[in-house]
Structure formats: structure tokens, C-alpha cells
Amino acid sequence: MKKLDISKLDVLALMRFDACTRCGECTATCPTGGEAQDVELVTPRGKILRLREFYKGQYGLRARLLGPKYQSDADLDELAKRAYECTICGQCKTVCPAHLDTIDMWENMREFLVSNGLGPMPEHQQIVKSIENYDNPWMQPRTQRSRWARKLDKDITVKDSLKEHSDVLYFVGCTAAYDPNIRNMALDTATVLSKAGIDFGTLGNEEGCCGSTMLRTGLREQVRKMAEGNIARFEQAAPSMIVTSCAGCYKTLRQDYPMFGKLPAKVVHITTLVDELLRSGKLVPTKRVEGTVTFHDPCHLGRHNDLYDEPRRILGSIPGLKVVEMERNREEARCCGAGGGVKTAFPDLAGKISALRVEDAERTGAGILTTSCPFCYQSLKATIDAKGSKLRMTDLMELLRTSL
Amino acid sequence: MIDEGGWAKLWVRDFGFELAGAMMLVGLTIAAVRRFILRPRIVRTELPDAASILFLLAVVLGGFILEGMGIAGGIPGHTQDIEYSFLGYAISLVLPASSGDWYDAAWLIHGIMSALLIAYIPFSKLFHMIATPIVIELEGMMSKEVRR
Numbered sequence: 001m002k003k004l005d006i007s008k009l010d011v012l013a014l015m016r017f018d019a020c021t022r023c024g025e026c027t028a029t030c031p032t033g034g035e036a037q038d039v040e041l042v043t044p045r046g047k048i049l050r051l052r053e054f055y056k057g058q059y060g061l062r063a064r065l066l067g068p069k070y071q072s073d074a075d076l077d078e079l080a081k082r083a084y085e086c087t088i089c090g091q092c093k094t095v096c097p098a099h100l101d102t103i104d105m106w107e108n109m110r111e112f113l114v115s116n117g118l119g120p121m122p123e124h125q126q127i128v129k130s131i132e133n134y135d136n137p138w139m140q141p142r143t144q145r146s147r148w149a150r151k152l153d154k155d156i157t158v159k160d161s162l163k164e165h166s167d168v169l170y171f172v173g174c175t176a177a178y179d180p181n182i183r184n185m186a187l188d189t190a191t192v193l194s195k196a197g198i199d200f201g202t203l204g205n206e207e208g209c210c211g212s213t214m215l216r217t218g219l220r221e222q223v224r225k226m227a228e229g230n231i232a233r234f235e236q237a238a239p240s241m242i243v244t245s246c247a248g249c250y251k252t253l254r255q256d257y258p259m260f261g262k263l264p265a266k267v268v269h270i271t272t273l274v275d276e277l278l279r280s281g282k283l284v285p286t287k288r289v290e291g292t293v294t295f296h297d298p299c300h301l302g303r304h305n306d307l308y309d310e311p312r313r314i315l316g317s318i319p320g321l322k323v324v325e326m327e328r329n330r331e332e333a334r335c336c337g338a339g340g341g342v343k344t345a346f347p348d349l350a351g352k353i354s355a356l357r358v359e360d361a362e363r364t365g366a367g368i369l370t371t372s373c374p375f376c377y378q379s380l381k382a383t384i385d386a387k388g389s390k391l392r393m394t395d396l397m398e399l400l401r402t403s404l
Numbered sequence: 405m406i407d408e409g410g411w412a413k414l415w416v417r418d419f420g421f422e423l424a425g426a427m428m429l430v431g432l433t434i435a436a437v438r439r440f441i442l443r444p445r446i447v448r449t450e451l452p453d454a455a456s457i458l459f460l461l462a463v464v465l466g467g468f469i470l471e472g473m474g475i476a477g478g479i480p481g482h483t484q485d486i487e488y489s490f491l492g493y494a495i496s497l498v499l500p501a502s503s504g505d506w507y508d509a510a511w512l513i514h515g516i517m518s519a520l521l522i523a524y525i526p527f528s529k530l531f532h533m534i535a536t537p538i539v540i541e542l543e544g545m546m547s548k549e550v551r552r
Contacts, residue, residue: 012539012542015535015538015539015542016535016539018531018532018535019532019535019536019538019539020532021529021532021536022448022453022529023446023447024446024447024448025446027446028445028446040448045448061527098532098536098539098540099539099540099543100539100543101543
């Protein structure tokens with residue numbers, strides 16, 4: 001039993017909890033609470049009501065009149081565990097009739113849990129330590145960060161933006177830089193930028209983890225130093241644009257970094273830049289790519305950043321490719337299950353959610369499933385391989401690069 | 405006192421309040437049927453949910469019955485242009501004239517219940533009536549890039 005520190009729950013946060021009408025619209029489409037496991041406490045409504053009950057029990061009118069009601073450690077641990085089973089996909093935000101910004105609510109709730117010693121989950125600690133010690137979540141040495149670029153064609157030049165000015169700074173992200181299965185995402189992105197004649201570079205081994213994983217698990221203050229380090233390097237590189245190929249890095253740089261410092265350049269996702277290049281005629285896909293493809297909207301691009309049309313226009317520009325939509329797409333797209341630290345702490349749950357999304361893709365009859373996020377790619381690819389699906393998982397830039 | 409034959413009495417107190425009450429009644433009936441009879445999977449009914457609907461229903465229905473009692477009993481203020489209070493008038497048709505004897509007591513009960521309902525709002529799920537519009541406005545004012 002303990003007294004809860006509610007200093008992390010500001011006036012807006014408390015108002016949001018009171019604004020929930022308990023209608024339950026969020027419970028049906030919640031991938032973790034409603035679909036993959038039927039547990040009310042994991043659903044947005046369940047979390048809101050339980051947390052509200054807890055803090056009102058300690059700070060509400062009744063607590064002031066009759067004394068606070070402290071919750072047992074088991075009840076608090078259960079709330080924390082259930083709160084961390086959320087992928088923060090934002091599906092609840094889409095369906096909420098009260099228009100609550102639930103994405104912000106869940107991240108704020110995790111900050112509250114961390115400040116009370118209830119989060120993150122023990123499984124997240126390994127990633128946190130890796131980021132603190134190696135500056136990446138994969139426990140890989142800093143000196144290997146730019147190794148991916150060795151596999152690029154010899155005629156492609158990637159500048160070291162800290163030594164030589166480049167117009168565009170490509171923020172590669174830890175997963176594409178270190179994971180051998182995702183490395184092609186960085187290679188294809190660099191190839192596409194090169195073919196468009198973009199003057200681009202990277203921060204090389206000096207690029208630091210953006211801190212997305214830690215931010216999503218409630219460790220906002222621990223990210224401050226990392227963010228300030230990256231912002232200082234951005235200032236030194238002084239590009240006119242920062243491009244990311246990772247949806248998680250994009251969200252973090254665009255939405256979270258302004259809280260830590262002013263960025264010297266606009267942050268765009270690779271799909272936005274490529275879409276502009278295609279529309280301006282600087283990139284012209286010519287080679288046919290035969291097949292039927294369906295696009296999975298990453299939560300961090302779609303619901304978190306309203307970026308839906310650009311990837312579809314890119315796919316539509318590739319000759320020969322037939323694009324079909326999954327029944328649940330754009331704002332209503334199912335989550336892949338990997339976000340919010342769920343894959344790390346609850347891999348089985350992540351697998352169940354991912355299986356639902358792969359089934360969505362299979363129902364379209366498409367042979368290719370594509371996305372624009374390394375975590376979605378990892379998660380969906382693992383499920384496709386595990387269930388022996390005939391789908392081929394690709395990154396969007398891979399399809400485009402094949403066509404150039 | 406409100407002018408017995410004036411527009412405010414006819415169109416605001418009689419017709420306007422009746423219309424607003426009727427709309428509430430329709431909404432509350434739909435909510436009650438959905439929550440207590442249809443019971444869709446996403447709806448979870450606990451005491452605060454039931455109390456909110458039943459409390460509101462009691463106040464709204466009580467208002468119509470009170471109006472009907474006033475008209476049936478010929479209480480001052482309920483004798484002219486009574487058809488403007490269309491639902492109260494309909495109820496008055498089935499009430500005896502002697503119901504007017506209970507008008508003052510019914511008025512007191514209705515008044516106390518209405519006051520209690522207002523006092524109950526901040527401590528109930530009905531608080532979302534106040535919190536939700538404020539949050540929607542605040543969310544709209546906040547930049548998407550800098551969220552907190």
C-alpha cells in the first residue's frame with residue numbers, strides 16, 4: 001500500500017479522465033484489450049476507470065472527508081501490467097466520441113507509473129540499459145552503427161554530415177542500422193535518395209538513439225540528455241531537412257523533441273519526401289513490379305501523424321503493381337502488435353495481435369504486404385514466417401527501389 | 405412573475421421547456437433500452453451508470469407529471485393556453501382535478517430532486533457533460549508537434 005504521487009498527472013490529464021463517458025466504443029476495437037484478449041482492464045475504458053478510482057480514492061472528496069483509501073500493491077501492480085499491455089496504437093483515439101487524445105493519455109499514464117515506481121516492466125529494463133550503455137536498444141557497439149552503408153553500391157555517396165554539409169540529413173534509426181534483417185530498409189532508402197539526386201548524409205556512428213522506446217514506456221526524463229545530444233548534432237550538421245525511414249523515430253523527432261529543444265530543420269518521413277520527389281518528376285519509377293500489394297499503416301505514421309496518402313501514392317506510382325486495401329485501413333488499421341514496448345514485455349500478446357493483422361492482409365488476396373516502419377516489418381514478418389503465410393513482407397522503399 | 409399570456413410563458417416556459425424535456429426523454433429512453441434491454445457487449449452497467457439514467461429519467465418524467473397536475477388542478481399559471489405544454493397537457497387528460505391538491509408537494513419533490521441532480525453531477529459520470537467540451541476545446545488549441 002502506498003500513497004500515489006499524482007504530480008505527473010496535470011490538469012489536462014485529470015480532465016481527460018473525467019471526460020471519459022464510459023461509452024465503451026474503445027473496447028471493441030482495442031487490439032490488446034478487446035481483440036487479442038478479452039480483458040476489460042486493458043481496454044482504454046478499463047484503464048481510465050481503474051486509475052481514476054485509485055487517485056480519487058486517495059485525493060477525492062471522500063478521501064478528504066473520510067480519509068484516503070490506499071490500494072494494495074497487487075492492485076497497483078496489476079494496473080501497471082495492464083497499462084503496459086497497450087501498444088499505444090491510438091485506435092481508441094479514432095473511435096472516441098469525446099475526442100480524447102488517448103495516445104497522450106497512455107504515455108502520460110506510463111510516466112505516472114514510472115514516477116510511482118510501478119513501471120516500466122522488468123523486461124524493458126534490458127533495453128533501457130542497452131540504450132544507456134550502447135546508445136541503441138540492440139546492445140550493439142556504437143562503432144558498428146554506420147556499418148550498414150558498406151553494402152551500398154559503390155556509386156552511392158553517403159556524406160558524414162558532421163564533417164561535410166549535406167542538404168538532407170538521413171536519420172537512420174537503431175533498428176535499420178543494426179538489425180541485419182531490417183538493414184535493407186536503410187540501404188533502399190539511401191539508394192532512393194541517391195537516385196533522386198538528393199545531397200544527403202548521416203550522422204554516422206555519432207547518431208544517437210532517438211529514445212522512442214523509452215518515451216513510449218514512460219521514461220521521458222531519462223530521454224532528455226539523449227535528445228539534447230541529437231539536437232546538438234543536428235545543429236552542427238545544419239541540414240535543411242531531417243529525414244527518417246523509421247516511423248518511431250519520425251514521431252519522436254517531430255512530436256517529442258520540441259519539448260527538449262528547438263530542431264534546426266523540418267523533420268519529414270521518407271514517404272513524404274519521396275512522394276514530393278515523385279510528384280515533381282525527380283523520381284520516375286520505370287521498371288514493372290508485378291504483383292498485388294496491400295499497405296499496412298504503421299500507427300506512428302497514421303493515427304499518430306495523419307500520414308496516410310503519401311505511401312499509397314508511392315505504391316500507385318510503381319508500374320505493374322496492383323494496390324488493394326485491407327478492410328481495416330488508414331485510421332481504422334489494426335495495429336501490428338509491436339508498439340508501446342509490448343513486443344518486448346509481452347511477446348505472446350504481440351504475436352496474437354500481429355496474427356490478426358496478417359489475416360487481414362491475407363483476406364485481400366494480395367501477395368505482398370508492405371509497410372514503412374521497421375517495427376511493423378519485424379512483427380509482421382515474424383508472424384508470416386511462423387504461420388507459413390504466402391505473403392511476402394517488404395518495405396515500401398524496397399518496392400520503389402526495385403522499380404527505379 | 406412571468407406574464408400569464410406573454411411570449412416568454414408560452415414559447416419558453418411552456419413549449420420550449422416541454423420540447424427540451426421531450427428530447428431528453430427520447431434520449432434517455434434510447435439509453436435505457438440500450439443499457440438495460442439490448443445490453444450490447446461494449447456497454448458495462450454498474451451502479452453509477454444506472455443511477456445517472458434513472459435519476460435523469462425521474463426528474464424529467466416528474467416535470468411532465470407536475471405540469472399535468474398543475475393543468476388538471478387549474479393551478480394559477482396553468483390555466484391559459486395549456487396546449488403549449490403539449491406533454492403536460494396530454495398527461496393532465498388522464499389525471500383527476502383533485503391531483504392539484506398535491507401540486508405544492510409534487511413541486512417541492514421535483515425541485516429538490518432537480519437540485520440534488522445538479523449537486524450530483526460533479527461526483528458522477530455526468531461530469532463528462534462539463535469536462536468533455538472543455539477537453540475537446542483544449543485539445544484543439546494544442547499544437548500537434550508540442551503536446552505537453
